[in-house]
Amino acid sequence: MFDIQLIIREKERVLAAMRKRNFADINLVDKALELHEKRRRLITEAETLRAEQNRRSKEMPQVTKNGPPEEKRALQEELKVLAEKVKSFQPLVRAIEEELAAVLLAIPNMLPDDAPEGGEDNAVFIKEWGKKPDFSFAPREHDDLCMRLFDFARGATLAGSRFAVLWGPLATLERALISFMLDIHTRERGYTEVLPPFLVNRATMTATGQLPKFEEDLFRTNDDLFLIPTAEVPLTNLHRGEILSEEMLPLAYCAYTPCFRREAGNYGKDTKGYIRQHQFNKIELVKFTRPEDSETELLKLLDDAEEILRRLGLPYRVVRLAAQDQGFSSAKTYDIEVWLPGQGRYREISSCSTFTDYQARRGDIRFKRKGAKATEFVHTLNGSGLAVGRTLIAILENYQRADGSVTIPPALRPYTGGWEKIEPT
């Protein structure tokens, strides 16, 4: 929910941010102002009448007890008319408020002034880590290795395109990665592990920003529940409608969940291999912070995600997304991109963002400072820590050997029953 007050106070800045995002419906801002003004006028009028009704109504017990019956009847008649009038405002006000809410829900989050201009190609390089492996042979792509263990044909039989079955060592490797990542985040990085529902309702999807605008990206059930596209959704909604106390903050949660995405609009993109699936596993990190802490907490969260790649010895770089490439609800996003030698390029493996108070506003997630009277919205942050399937791909491609076998990174071996490699298939 965009803050109408911000529009009133700083319309030009809001518009500038929307233009920077290359957001089409810029007229939403004027629409919001207009509706807000209309609503104010209506409310003022309706509440004046209502006050009159309440005032007169208070006379009723007195009149009933002591007054003559005619006086009571007269008062009743009068109040009936007033009540009708007051009630006639209800549908008008509600219609306007619904319209205004719809408009405010459709406006993307504000951007910080230093948000980089441009789109996908304008991401700003932040840093890189690790040494790209040197191969004495032409490195293969992940699905070219372990060919029999990635079973896209049977995935298609069972469900359709963009579904896969993993066999044997790959299934184990995926499971090992999940435990490995969760252990690091919970034991070393202070996150509380959560196992949330994988299906959520409309209100939950609306708070984090997937609804109402992006329904076509989601899988929906007959019961009007949605399969989560990321654990960000249930984790961020954990405190929806709550007032947290300042001492609780920052809160840090992590969760393993499968993620389900329609991938609408990605036809023909990454159709080969395990890169882009309708269902994939992800470890997600979510934080709730005071507004003044969100910047530093974002950097910490980013480092928590990077740590997984460092432990696994996978080379990566970090970029800051340009305005047009950023998510609708996000104010600032860092992507971690892992090196994939088979593809010969970096691919996104984690996206770490601050949503400032945008999701908190939509989900009514507030906190109260010690000693303060007023409540404030928290800031919410999240990032992948990491996308499991893509980590598996990165291991295969970076640790492949000439004979088609794959070395298991040492840090992971306690989780794979001590295996040191996956044999070629």
Place this chain on the structure above:
RNA sequence: GGAGAGAUGUCCGAGUGGUCGAAGGAGCUUGACUCGAAAUCAAGUGUGCCCCGUUCGGGGUACCUAGGGUUCGAAUCCCUAUCUCUCCUCCA
């Protein structure tokens, strides 16, 4: 799936048609006491919106799970939904 009970403020909990934004308690804040803490005592302590004055208040309005309804008037009565609990049924 069947039968019944319930949902009140940060928490616990009273309230069954008007004087209820809501008793009481806990918590929290401030003050007193104290070298300090604890204990004790006193005062204060929900949120959104609208209007007016605009350090900071004042007035109004709405909110007692949500949405409808009855009524001049609803936390209180009726209907629906959601959730929780108990019993039965079923189930990994």
